[in-house]
Amino acid sequence: MGVKGVKVKLDELETAIGRFKGLEISIGRVVEEIPEEPIGPTPFPSIADLRDWDLKLLRRYRPFYMPFCDLCCLCTFGKCDLTQGKRGACGLDMAAQQSRIVLLACCIGAATHIGHARHLVEHLIEKYGRETPINIGEDAVEIDMPVTTLVTGVKPKTLGDLEMVLDYCEEQLTHLLSCCHTGMEGNNLDFESKVFHAGMIDQIGMEIADAAQISAYGFPRADPEAPFTEIGWGVVDTSKPVILVIGHNVPPAVEIVNYLIDHQLYGQVEVAGICCTAHDITRYNAGAKIIGPISWQLRFVRSGIPDVIVVDEQCIRTNLITEAMKIGAPFIAASEKCCHGLPDRTHDDPDAIVEDLVSGKAPGALILDPDKVGEVAVRVAMEIAPKRRKSGILPSREEVVEWAKRCRRCLECRRACPNDLPIPEALEKAAKGDLSALEALYEDCIGCVRCESACPQGIPIHSLIASAARERMASERFKIRVGRGAVQDVEIRRVGGPIVLGEIPGVVALVGCANYPRGGIEVAEIAEEFARRNYIVVATGCAAMSMAMVKDEEGQTIYEKYPGVFDAGGVLNIGSCVSNPHIAGAAIKIARIFAKRNLRANYEEIADYILNRVGAVGVAWGAMSQKAASIASGFWRLGVPVIVGPHGMKYRRMLLGRREREEDWYVYDARTGDRVYVGPAPEHLFYAAETKEEAMVMIAKLVMRPSDTTKGRAIKLTHWIDLHKRFYGRLPDDLHLYVRRKADIPITMRDEIMKFLEEKGWQERPIPDPTLLKRLIRG
Amino acid sequence: MGVKGVKVKLDELETAIGRFKGLEISIGRVVEEIPEEPIGPTPFPSIADLRDWDLKLLRRYRPFYMPFCDLCCLCTFGKCDLTQGKRGACGLDMAAQQSRIVLLACCIGAATHIGHARHLVEHLIEKYGRETPINIGEDAVEIDMPVTTLVTGVKPKTLGDLEMVLDYCEEQLTHLLSCCHTGMEGNNLDFESKVFHAGMIDQIGMEIADAAQISAYGFPRADPEAPFTEIGWGVVDTSKPVILVIGHNVPPAVEIVNYLIDHQLYGQVEVAGICCTAHDITRYNAGAKIIGPISWQLRFVRSGIPDVIVVDEQCIRTNLITEAMKIGAPFIAASEKCCHGLPDRTHDDPDAIVEDLVSGKAPGALILDPDKVGEVAVRVAMEIAPKRRKSGILPSREEVVEWAKRCRRCLECRRACPNDLPIPEALEKAAKGDLSALEALYEDCIGCVRCESACPQGIPIHSLIASAARERMASERFKIRVGRGAVQDVEIRRVGGPIVLGEIPGVVALVGCANYPRGGIEVAEIAEEFARRNYIVVATGCAAMSMAMVKDEEGQTIYEKYPGVFDAGGVLNIGSCVSNPHIAGAAIKIARIFAKRNLRANYEEIADYILNRVGAVGVAWGAMSQKAASIASGFWRLGVPVIVGPHGMKYRRMLLGRREREEDWYVYDARTGDRVYVGPAPEHLFYAAETKEEAMVMIAKLVMRPSDTTKGRAIKLTHWIDLHKRFYGRLPDDLHLYVRRKADIPITMRDEIMKFLEEKGWQERPIPDPTLLKRLIRG
Amino acid sequence: MRGESWQTAEIPGPKKAHVITDPRIVASLIKRSSRPILVVGGEADEAVVNYAIELSKAVGMPIAATPSTLKAFAERGFKDAHPFSAVEIGERLRDPDWEGLDGSGQYDLALFMGFKYYVSWLILSGLKHFAKRGEGYLTTVSLDPYYQPHASWSLPNLTRERWEENIKGLLHHLGR
Amino acid sequence: MRGESWQTAEIPGPKKAHVITDPRIVASLIKRSSRPILVVGGEADEAVVNYAIELSKAVGMPIAATPSTLKAFAERGFKDAHPFSAVEIGERLRDPDWEGLDGSGQYDLALFMGFKYYVSWLILSGLKHFAKRGEGYLTTVSLDPYYQPHASWSLPNLTRERWEENIKGLLHHLGR
Numbered sequence A, B: 001m002g003v004k005g006v007k008v009k010l011d012e013l014e015t016a017i018g019r020f021k022g023l024e025i026s027i028g029r030v031v032e033e034i035p036e037e038p039i040g041p042t043p044f045p046s047i048a049d050l051r052d053w054d055l056k057l058l059r060r061y062r063p064f065y066m067p068f069c070d071l072c073c074l075c076t077f078g079k080c081d082l083t084q085g086k087r088g089a090c091g092l093d094m095a096a097q098q099s100r101i102v103l104l105a106c107c108i109g110a111a112t113h114i115g116h117a118r119h120l121v122e123h124l125i126e127k128y129g130r131e132t133p134i135n136i137g138e139d140a141v142e143i144d145m146p147v148t149t150l151v152t153g154v155k156p157k158t159l160g161d162l163e164m165v166l167d168y169c170e171e172q173l174t175h176l177l178s179c180c181h182t183g184m185e186g187n188n189l190d191f192e193s194k195v196f197h198a199g200m201i202d203q204i205g206m207e208i209a210d211a212a213q214i215s216a217y218g219f220p221r222a223d224p225e226a227p228f229t230e231i232g233w234g235v236v237d238t239s240k241p242v243i244l245v246i247g248h249n250v251p252p253a254v255e256i257v258n259y260l261i262d263h264q265l266y267g268q269v270e271v272a273g274i275c276c277t278a279h280d281i282t283r284y285n286a287g288a289k290i291i292g293p294i295s296w297q298l299r300f301v302r303s304g305i306p307d308v309i310v311v312d313e314q315c316i317r318t319n320l321i322t323e324a325m326k327i328g329a330p331f332i333a334a335s336e337k338c339c340h341g342l343p344d345r346t347h348d349d350p351d352a353i354v355e356d357l358v359s360g361k362a363p364g365a366l367i368l369d370p371d372k373v374g375e376v377a378v379r380v381a382m383e384i385a386p387k388r389r390k391s392g393i394l395p396s397r398e399e400v401v402e403w404a405k406r407c408r409r410c411l412e413c414r415r416a417c418p419n420d421l422p423i424p425e426a427l428e429k430a431a432k433g434d435l436s437a438l439e440a441l442y443e444d445c446i447g448c449v450r451c452e453s454a455c456p457q458g459i460p461i462h463s464l465i466a467s468a469a470r471e472r473m474a475s476e477r478f479k480i481r482v483g484r485g486a487v488q489d490v491e492i493r494r495v496g497g498p499i500v501l502g503e504i505p506g507v508v509a510l511v512g513c514a515n516y517p518r519g520g521i522e523v524a525e526i527a528e529e530f531a532r533r534n535y536i537v538v539a540t541g542c543a544a545m546s547m548a549m550v551k552d553e554e555g556q557t558i559y560e561k562y563p564g565v566f567d568a569g570g571v572l573n574i575g576s577c578v579s580n581p582h583i584a585g586a587a588i589k590i591a592r593i594f595a596k597r598n599l600r601a602n603y604e605e606i607a608d609y610i611l612n613r614v615g616a617v618g619v620a621w622g623a624m625s626q627k628a629a630s631i632a633s634g635f636w637r638l639g640v641p642v643i644v645g646p647h648g649m650k651y652r653r654m655l656l657g658r659r660e661r662e663e664d665w666y667v668y669d670a671r672t673g674d675r676v677y678v679g680p681a682p683e684h685l686f687y688a689a690e691t692k693e694e695a696m697v698m699i700a701k702l703v704m705r706p707s708d709t710t711k712g713r714a715i716k717l718t719h720w721i722d723l724h725k726r727f728y729g730r731l732p733d734d735l736h737l738y739v740r741r742k743a744d745i746p747i748t749m750r751d752e753i754m755k756f757l758e759e760k761g762w763q764e765r766p767i768p769d770p771t772l773l774k775r776l777i778r779g
Numbered sequence C, D: 001m002r003g004e005s006w007q008t009a010e011i012p013g014p015k016k017a018h019v020i021t022d023p024r025i026v027a028s029l030i031k032r033s034s035r036p037i038l039v040v041g042g043e044a045d046e047a048v049v050n051y052a053i054e055l056s057k058a059v060g061m062p063i064a065a066t067p068s069t070l071k072a073f074a075e076r077g078f079k080d081a082h083p084f085s086a087v088e089i090g091e092r093l094r095d096p097d098w099e100g101l102d103g104s105g106q107y108d109l110a111l112f113m114g115f116k117y118y119v120s121w122l123i124l125s126g127l128k129h130f131a132k133r134g135e136g137y138l139t140t141v142s143l144d145p146y147y148q149p150h151a152s153w154s155l156p157n158l159t160r161e162r163w164e165e166n167i168k169g170l171l172h173h174l175g176r
């Protein structure tokens, strides 16, 4: 695609402006003038430009490192033992090494989104033209790309404008990655500041990707009424040819749908997706279906249902091609990033490719042209479907029992299982014909098949679990609203006040992957709890899917029960992972629309606003990827705390406030310049909870902000205390730190709380106009 | 600097073309027309565009993986145990994981060079203007940037032109890094192909950096007569204030020299460097001095000699600031990449900074403005020097003995030492007053101080060694020619034929870091051996320094003994690490000038040419960094084999040919199209030698190429056999594979070899016009 | 397998916990400690909570408990359990300057029980590397039924029965 | 320390070499092997070369030697030493399809001696992970005086004297 891209650009240049010999062009960044708004202090910030802000955050939210390994093995001076104060051959100590690894992860994550955005923008420009307007919300959205505008100062108008912003992202990313080199940065807090920078750049990358695809493909544009589609293992009509699309970069899937439509085949072939490509293809066409999050890959492939598997990039099981071969489904790789050893057929005649795939002469093909993927995938699916046995490789009930008998109880599977699932115990029962214990593992199993790798007996454990849960899987049919994209200005206008004042108790963003400690059902429970309490619940990616996969007594999913509007008690599927910046964007737009703050290149002020006023919290209950790490860090810098599940501790460091250190919780009162104690709100910036209960109580706590009005604080306290009592059986020990004035106290609990406060020697204190930035003091 | 850069660009844009409101500009890549040369097939190649070529190489040179760890810990699905065929939670197996780690290392390495180039170009444009012409060799060089032209098809003319090439590099790098994400690439050979791509992009990054600094700063321009300067621990005049500069990005060092000159202080202050900044500051001003390679950092700092230490980026000991504090030398960090926790004083009054540093109020400062660094460093050095005790922290002889007595022979130091040095044994002697064994460790010690970290007694082992070797260190005074930069076209014209025909037996490039298994002296020995034999010896980076640090009986260093010209028996200091592309460029220019091949966007053909015809080999005896990894991979794709020292095995994989697999060594005869066996030449693409002897024999072997004329082959065989006999005591077992015709046999060994060949049943075979590319067949 | 990481891949590094071969070892660590603390995690079941209370009472040692288990402690009328989540108590135990639950300063011995394997694996790692105590480091003890290499001392991988025996033995040696 | 990596940081992973507690173990591995090979590295001194020759002769086992040591073998009139550098022999031993030194196919047992610690550490790692032999993997034995975790079997960390005793014991059990 690179060559093609370049040629196109050259042609355009030649046609548009003439022919160039020895032409000298200054290619700089064109910052478009927005007459109504001056440019802020930090346009296109480089690594150190926001370091002061970062260090402010890091002084309060101190890194707690939990090394995942005692060693560093990043260069051939190593391995170096960094245990207990030892330094590596380059002088590095363990704190710096851990923060460096976090930076590396965030760079990989950001690179993935930015690279994805680059490929997408290139493709869409080629297909729809450079002048295609950015339009993510019709007239309902004034600033299409708030993160980009906030960070860089520019306001891209067309697909073509996005390229220079990507140039900036790639440049910053290159600098950041270089900081991971041996013999570069030495201070852990400076590494952390760079982590924040990576997260911020990542947000731009994601924003570009989603803005481009919404604009060009006509995805729902900030639509609270985005249509419903189906999700679950059981939604596919197996009587039709089935194309399974997996990944994140949607063009090949779009061209599959286009080919179907163009050839009057629409409705005759099922297009079903896993991971974000599933989100995005349903945003393109709600007739497509979603199988589920990443952990559904193997169980669904092994079922034998897909006739063709098309993968683009990200979150693809890396040996999926061997699984595809086992069920006789041709495998099409559609990205240069994931070639999977396949021959490059991009420039071959589609007839020849179809023939090779259908006949089984070739197990798969690499096709780097989405249009050709569309044609080949459909044709292969239609030709192969009648011939394929769709039975897959899930063992029958009897076979399960036979396999179970082979188990020697060596425990290797359990010791390999990330969730320590009691497999040997379940097999012991299964060997006796009772599959219930095996079936019970289904919900908690993330489909990683490390157990199978570890089993010396070669028992296909995951298939056994899936088989035992076959009926349950087949009945998985749920409704999900497709990703709506951004939040409308009018919605912000309606809720901005209530959020900042605290009357809408908070915005809870459920994002990220499916590395759940105890199944996706926990995400659904969290969502339900807060929706019921009139928080605004927004979701993206795998979490948005997991939430949908539970029904209430009436058979309704959360998306059916709650409206899709950004308002108290709304439950919003925002979209895929790259839709995350719409969540950041909503927070930013509150500052813009409600508080009339300037956005352009004004990062620090807006982050300070959000940290002190916007009660938003991110929850990535199953976060596992480097992308999730960079997404989280983008939120940190912006002042939005993030909670992860227990596996998230493997990111190796938390950013924790210390509620009892009074000195950490002073802000300026922007009206007077006084330093004022505001209590530990929000208490943490990056926190891992062990249990969903702990997460829920922490969510309710972290949405409190210094600027809450007494009414708002009372509402937030009500929920926090209520949850705390329910799950922990008593009042929070640190409640007094969050009650500023008597009026903060929820009326219904007045006596109990007053008694508590008296014991603590509590006194009323002022509620300032809070900021951490001296320059914002007006008085 | 980011902000500043952007503003400048904006201003320029405003002045030059007018004022833009709502301007729409198509920013594409401007490929300048070179009338005499058409554009080749792969301009600005993307990841998969050269994959065919890569797979050709990888089928012959197969990866041998040597995992440095059984685990993968790159995401929170992990750690995953990948032992013996097990797969991680993402499906990855060990081969893919190892190649992925190599890719990650190469991405980090490439990012470092590209980021360095970006900062340098930004700075130089700001300082000297966008129109500053690229000029690396006056009239003696036609194509200033052969790698860039080869890869992209463009021929940059000015500093400003370099930016769009950097955009391309950053874009590709982003894509490559994203491939390291969980759930992306799954095939190890595809990872390896991406490794090659990273290496190729890295070469462009380095080429840009060096072209920019040569052009703007007027470094020697392809000058065989580049001046001499001094190198060694003992070259500094300690009666003067001493500024020590460390790193790779030379602007701060340049501005130190400029400040001295502008203020008539030149000659009153010593400017001495370590690592590549040392190379580059001596290229700017040969009055500056070189202390030594990276491993000299601690011993020199601990001597107490530097009055001020200025670090920019790369290869800086990450805790150097604490070492600086121990000797009371202010520490100035000059790059946003290496802030070391210091306060940002970039915008402070120099007087205030100087005052704080001289008084000791602040141990150091972060100053992100090279001009200000120049002023502050000089002023601080001059003010502080008279007050400082220069005695450092190296213990006296008596103190050494006292420390040695504290040793408990626990062996922890030795077990931590990368070179397994017999420290406890040396201390046992030292405790009795005999420091000779300690002194003997000096040469083999790479100054990593892992021993000190490990010692439970807190013995400053490295300082003890340095102290024991104090006299030897103080007498280190050698001559080195400063980096000459590129090779002239006229030199290529002279040697192109002899090299391709094999009459100049080869080009040996000694590059890379100082992670030596047995001291830098081995590099000097290798260099001497091949210079004496009339190979062309070129060197960069730490290796170029180490070579200089040995004198012959007449007290001459290798640079004094051999001419600096690119010709048989020449010994060339090319420059710093970013000068490496001049070596690649020389090989490329042989194809261009001698063979009249087109360069523009014609990568595959030129690499094929080099692989089959240009007897060049890279040796990175002390390679340790991620940069060294990416540099090596840039050479691999271009068809230049690389040998590393034994520590290089920690890069985790080799690319090894199998000489006995006949089928691997066929090429096309471009004249006839026949497939012809050419013997295993070159045998390996990436090889680690255990000993310097093994390396030397392998160098002599790997310079053989299929296109050698009989005369050329005879010469190459002479050297190989001679070295083989000298070191191994007999003829090579595989000699018959390298003799194609009787005329190949060196006359002096005719009988012995004929006898050997007869025993092997050898037969004459044709010498084709070799190529691996079918499309190059003319017949 | 006794002294190997329970989760196969959780290989620590050169410094690994001593295996507690006899509960007397723990008893004596506790007795020699001037300020011990018991940390109870979110996986604690009834038995763990009961044993924790016994342990606490045996030597007057306070408990930092993951909030979710607070209810269980309260139900048993136990007062000396203080709510800290795993990462919160980890971060505090790391800090040499933390004032402790009672304001009297840091602890010199921390015992862990009731955790998910990988959770205490990581918390203990954080403490091993960063919980400075003068010239040395905080002593940590894992009392869960699997080997925790990042602790200073750890029980080996044990069946539930053998684990209970060990804890009972420990209580016995503490005079309960 | 006997069964710990000699270089402190070279931690391998879950699968670690069995410690050779008695040279008889190695003798019986050799005797049970149908095609053993001895690999000698570039650090081999005189003693190693002599022992290697003895070992080779004891069971008629060929030697793959780093080229730099060839001279020493030749000087002792030993013919069955074949020149392969560390990485070259590693790459070949990995490949199930390699024909061997004599064209009769792969080996099922590879013994290593005379290597820099980190060199055989890495070669053995490559073999551990990739040297497939049917359903299993090549058996490797490290005979150098330090523990090599990536081997199947390794001597522990030993003093020179204890090491010589072990090698002599091995030769003895092989009937020399």
Ligand code: SF4
Pocket (backbone or CB within 6 Å): A068, A069, A070, A071, A072, A073, A079, B068, B069, B070, B071, B072, B073, B079
């Ligand atoms: S950091 Fe990861 S890969 Fe490196 S040694 Fe530790 S576990 Fe292994």
Ligand code: SF4
Pocket (backbone or CB within 6 Å): A072, A073, A074, A075, A076, A077, A078, A079, A080, A087, A088, A089, A090, A091, A092, A182, A183
């Ligand atoms: S980067 Fe530093 S700590 Fe890591 S292996 Fe290299 S020298 Fe050791």
Ligand code: SF4
Pocket (backbone or CB within 6 Å): A413, A416, A417, A418, A419, A420, A421, A423, A441, A444, A445, A446, A447, A448, A449, A450, A451, A452, A461, A462
């Ligand atoms: S596939 Fe399921 S049961 Fe198997 S290891 Fe993974 S999570 Fe555990």
Ligand code: SF4
Pocket (backbone or CB within 6 Å): A406, A407, A408, A409, A410, A411, A412, A413, A414, A423, A424, A427, A454, A455, A456, A457, A458, A459, A461
């Ligand atoms: S690894 Fe296999 S044999 Fe062992 S307990 Fe698990 S299922 Fe049974």
Ligand code: SF4
Pocket (backbone or CB within 6 Å): A275, A276, A293, A294, A314, A315, A511, A512, A513, A514, A540, A541, A542, A543, A577, A625, A627, A628
């Ligand atoms: S939420 Fe995570 S696992 Fe799911 S698609 Fe996004 S990145 Fe992949």
Ligand code: SF4
Pocket (backbone or CB within 6 Å): B072, B073, B074, B075, B076, B077, B078, B079, B080, B087, B088, B089, B090, B091, B092, B182, B183
């Ligand atoms: S990247 Fe793959 S192999 Fe590595 S830790 Fe994650 S899931 Fe495991």
Ligand code: SF4
Pocket (backbone or CB within 6 Å): B413, B416, B417, B418, B419, B420, B421, B423, B441, B444, B445, B446, B447, B448, B449, B450, B451, B452, B461, B462
């Ligand atoms: S400083 Fe020298 S002696 Fe000490 S560990 Fe490093 S190389 Fe070995």
Ligand code: SF4
Pocket (backbone or CB within 6 Å): B406, B407, B408, B409, B410, B411, B412, B413, B414, B423, B424, B427, B454, B455, B456, B457, B458, B459, B461
């Ligand atoms: S680590 Fe220290 S005490 Fe131990 S042997 Fe080495 S110098 Fe002696």
